[in-house]
Structures are given as structure tokens and as C-alpha cells.
Amino acid sequence: MPADRAPTRIQRKNRAAILEAALDVFSSHGFRGSTVDKIAKAAGLSKPNLLYYFPSKEAIFNELMSGLLDTWLDPLRALDPEGEPLDEILAYVQRKLQMSRDFPRESRLYANEIVQGAPRLHGVIAADLKVLVEEKAQLLQDWMDAGRINRAHPKHLLFSIWSLTQHYADFDAQVRTLMGEEDPFHAAPQYLETLYRRMLTPKS
Amino acid sequence: MPADRAPTRIQRKNRAAILEAALDVFSSHGFRGSTVDKIAKAAGLSKPNLLYYFPSKEAIFNELMSGLLDTWLDPLRALDPEGEPLDEILAYVQRKLQMSRDFPRESRLYANEIVQGAPRLHGVIAADLKVLVEEKAQLLQDWMDAGRINRAHPKHLLFSIWSLTQHYADFDAQVRTLMGEEDPFHAAPQYLETLYRRMLTPKS
DNA sequence: CAATGATTTGACCAACTGGTCAAACTCACG
DNA sequence: CGTGAGTTTGACCAGTTGGTCAAATCATTG
Numbered sequence: 001m002p003a004d005r006a007p008t009r010i011q012r013k014n015r016a017a018i019l020e021a022a023l024d025v026f027s028s029h030g031f032r033g034s035t036v037d038k039i040a041k042a043a044g045l046s047k048p049n050l051l052y053y054f055p056s057k058e059a060i061f062n063e064l065m066s067g068l069l070d071t072w073l074d075p076l077r078a079l080d081p082e083g084e085p086l087d088e089i090l091a092y093v094q095r096k097l098q099m100s101r102d103f104p105r106e107s108r109l110y111a112n113e114i115v116q117g118a119p120r121l122h123g124v125i126a127a128d129l130k131v132l133v134e135e136k137a138q139l140l141q142d143w144m145d146a147g148r149i150n151r152a153h154p155k156h157l158l159f160s161i162w163s164l165t166q167h168y169a170d171f172d173a174q175v176r177t178l179m180g181e182e183d184p185f186h187a188a189p190q191y192l193e194t195l196y197r198r199m200l201t202p203k204s
Numbered sequence: 205m206p207a208d209r210a211p212t213r214i215q216r217k218n219r220a221a222i223l224e225a226a227l228d229v230f231s232s233h234g235f236r237g238s239t240v241d242k243i244a245k246a247a248g249l250s251k252p253n254l255l256y257y258f259p260s261k262e263a264i265f266n267e268l269m270s271g272l273l274d275t276w277l278d279p280l281r282a283l284d285p286e287g288e289p290l291d292e293i294l295a296y297v298q299r300k301l302q303m304s305r306d307f308p309r310e311s312r313l314y315a316n317e318i319v320q321g322a323p324r325l326h327g328v329i330a331a332d333l334k335v336l337v338e339e340k341a342q343l344l345q346d347w348m349d350a351g352r353i354n355r356a357h358p359k360h361l362l363f364s365i366w367s368l369t370q371h372y373a374d375f376d377a378q379v380r381t382l383m384g385e386e387d388p389f390h391a392a393p394q395y396l397e398t399l400y401r402r403m404l405t406p407k408s
Numbered sequence: 409c410a411a412t413g414a415t416t417t418g419a420c421c422a423a424c425t426g427g428t429c430a431a432a433c434t435c436a437c438g
Numbered sequence: 439c440g441t442g443a444g445t446t447t448g449a450c451c452a453g454t455t456g457g458t459c460a461a462a463t464c465a466t467t468g
Binding site: 028029030031032033108111112114115116117118122125126129130133150152153155156157159160162163164166167168170171173174175177178179184187188190191194195198199 | 232233234235236237312315316318319320321322326329330333334337354356357359360361363364366367368370371372374375376377378379381382383388391392394395398399402403
């Protein structure tokens with residue numbers, strides 16, 4: 001595929017279809033468990049045709065991942081130092097929960113990678129994510145020092161928000177089996193709101 | 205391998221070595237990402253030799269899984285209806301956290317399966333786990349109705365305990381990168397204790 | 409409507425993988 | 439120490455998989 005010139009209509013359509021199909025396949029089988037052929041079929045293309053648009057399976061995966069990571073961190077970036085601390089945190093929790101509901105495949109794709117030791121992600125985590133986490137952990141610490149929210153280990157607080165919200169996407173198979181008819185996302189917002197409100201509302 | 209008679213010394217040793225190696229390999233690459241050869245080498249055997257002890261890759265996996273599940277649910281089974289509610293729950297949280305620290309590979313093996321839709325686990329989850337969860341959710345509900353702990357959706361309460369504790373094992377790669385030198389398991393017990401104490405201690 | 413570049417595909421390849429098998433080797437025991 | 443059961447392995451096989459390539463088809467535009 002001509003790499004340098006502007007993408008044609010067909011290129012845009014097919015590359016988008018491939019990435020969409022790849023998200024589906026990768027997120028439900030992991031990298032090793034996914035085959036180029038499965039992705040191609042899901043995108044409505046033949047295998048050689050898919051490989052005309054991306055040089056390799058790994059290239060598809062990488063493009064998917066780097067595209068994902070930005071979106072994934074947006075809610076945390078939006079944590080506003082100028083806002084009311086408790087409201088900011090509660091809003092962050094709800095945003096993350098919504099992402100688990102609206103983009104479960106993205107969450108599972110990410111989870112798949114991390115669980116397996118993040119072999120294809122170490123760089124990004126160590127760079128972008130770490131910087132952002134340090135910044136926001138400091139912000140949380142400042143809020144605690146000012147007595148505006150209860151004290152708690154800032155990083156563990158962030159971890160807890162991630163794990164609680166992503167759990168509904170990542171462990172969806174288990175959650176739905178155990179909840180039966182009831183939609184997990186019905187009670188979850190209230191549950192998490194209560195949890196963090198009780199956890200963080202200053203005693204005084 | 206002669207199936208019916210009592211296992212020889214060599215059989216016991218090699219089967220144990222294989223399961224140990226398989227836990228290592230499966231938990232860090234998933235089922236599809238693991239090869240029989242990798243497991244065999246990790247166990248110090250040749251591939252045909254490994255297949256002398258287990259009829260197939262799937263058989264190794266199944267034996268590993270069914271052995272794991274029992275241990276995995278023990279902490280929840282131990283939730284005692286006769287105990288002091290808050291203490292029982294806090295103890296459960298700490299037991300689960302300890303399992304994440306002491307058996308992270310088992311946790312990741314399980315996570316790997318669930319994230320990918322539990323293709324090899326649906327039966328067990330729908331059966332054993334569901335029954336146990338219904339029972340313990342009812343117990344939590346009773347404690348809430350009696351005003352002995354704060355109200356909260358019982359199943360979401362259980363989910364939150366699982367996700368918060370297993371996160372330290374399943375997302376170990378991310379957690380360790382972000383925490384640097386600091387051992388995640390140093391502050392985690394205190395953090396979770398505080399969280400659930402504030403969440404569940406009755407207001408009155 | 410050429411003709412040129414973009415797109416698609418069938419045929420193919422080499423590496424890998426799960427699994428088989430007969431032959432060789434080792435061990436426990438009489 | 440011999441013998442039969444238990445154990446190990448090299449060679450092999452068939453199916454899958456990531457990826458290549460030349461030839462064929464299609465779309466765009468001068």
C-alpha cells in the first residue's frame with residue numbers, strides 16, 4: 001500500500017473496518033489467540049487483502065493499542081485541581097464506569113495485555129501513564145493535606161477506582177452469570193458513589 | 205500411562221512438576237498462548253514425555269483449573285453467619301488480599317479465562333460459584349436488614365471485594381511499574397480495611 | 409476510453425504446534 | 439541378574455498460522 005500520499009476513500013473505509021474487527025477479535029481471544037484470518041473475515045476481507053493495509057498482525061495490534069491508550073486516560077486527565085475534590089473524584093468514578101459500559105472491548109483488550117505482564121506495553125505504561133499518575137496522586141495528596149477529603153494512600157485510591165470500574169467490563173462473563181436478569185450497570189453507579197462518598201467525605 | 209493402579213514415585217513427581225510448570229506458563233500466556241513444548245521444557249521434560257502423563261494440553265489445563273477453583277472459593281465459604289458482620293467481611297477482604305499476594309499466578313490464570321469470556325469455565329461458574337454467591341449475598345442482606353452493617357447491594361459488595369483484592373495480582377505488571385520501589389502489599393491491607401470500615405460501619 | 413495506480417486474490421511457503429508411535433532405556437523386584 | 443512393567447525420546451505427521459507474490463481486477467482521471 002502506498003504509504004506516503006493521502007489515504008483514498010477505500011483505504012479509510014478498510015483500515016477502519018480492520019481496526020474495528022481487530023478490536024473485537026483481540027479483546028476476546030488475546031493477541032496469541034487471534035488469527036489474522038479471523039480478523040480479516042470479521043472485517044469482510046481476505047487475509048492477503050488485510051495484509052495489504054497493515055504489514056503484520058503486530059502492526060494492527062500496536063495501532064489499536066496506541067489509539068486506545070489516549071482515550072483511556074482522558075477521564076483521569078480531566079480530574080480538575082480547581083474543582084471540588086469529592087465531586088471531582090466521584091465524577092471520575094462515574095466516567096470510568098461509563099467507559100466500562102460503553103467500551104468493554106477496549107477495557108478487556110487492555111486487561112488482556114496487563115494480565116499477561118504487558119509484554120507489548122511496558123514502554124507506554126512506564127512513560128505516559130506513570131507521569132500522569134504521579135501528577136494526579138500528588139493532587140489527591142494535596143486535597144487530603146488540606147483536609148478536603150479523608151486521608152488514604154493516593155495511588156491505592158486510584159487503583160481501587162480502576163479495578164472497581166473496569167471489573168464490570170473485564171469480568172463481564174462472570175458478573176452477568178452471577179447477576180442473572182439484573183443489569184449490572186443498574187445498581188453499580190449508586191454502589192460506587194456510596195462507597196467513595198463514605199470513604200472520602202471528611203469526618204469533621 | 206497405566207491409569208488404574210496407584211501412581212509410582214516418578215509419576216507423582218512428574219505430574220506435580222507438570223502442573224507447576226503449566227501454572228507458570230498458562231497464567232502468563234493464556235491457554236492459546238501457551239505451547240505444550242514450553243510447559244514440557246519448564247517442567248524439565250520432553251514434549252512426548254509430558255504427553256505420556258497427560259493426554260492433551262486441554263487435560264492439563266482442566267486439571268489445573270478444577271484444582272484451583274476449590275481453593276479459590278474457600279475464603280468466601282469461610283464467611284461465618286455466626287460471626288460479627290463487620291469483622292467477618294474485613295477478615296474476608298484480608299484473606300482474599302493475601303491470596304493475591306501468595307498465589308498471583310492462580311489469580312491471573314483465572315482472570316485470563318474470565319476476560320476472554322470464560323469459554324472453558326461457564327459450567328463451573330454457573331453451578332458452584334453461583335450457588336455460593338447467592339447464599340452469601342443473602343447472608344449480607346440479612347446483616348444489612350438487621351442494621352448490623354450499612355446497606356449496599358450485596359452482590360456489588362462481593363464484586364468490589366474480588367476486584368479490589370485480585371487487582372494486585374492480575375494487574376501486577378501495572379501496579380509495580382506505577383509504585384516503583386514501594387511494595388504494593390505494604391499499604392494495601394490498611395487501605396482496604398479503611399475503605400470497607402468506612403463503607404460498612406453503621407451510622408447510628 | 410486509455411492507462412496508470414490502487415486493490416484484491418489464489419496459490420504458495422516456512423515455521424510452529426498438538427499429538428502419535430515404535431523403539432530404546434530404566435527401574436523395581438523376584 | 440533377568441524380566442516385565444514403567445518411562446523416555448527421536449522421528450514423524452497433519453493442521454494451522456503469519457506472511458509473500460505474481461497475476462488479475464478495479465477505480466480514477468487526463
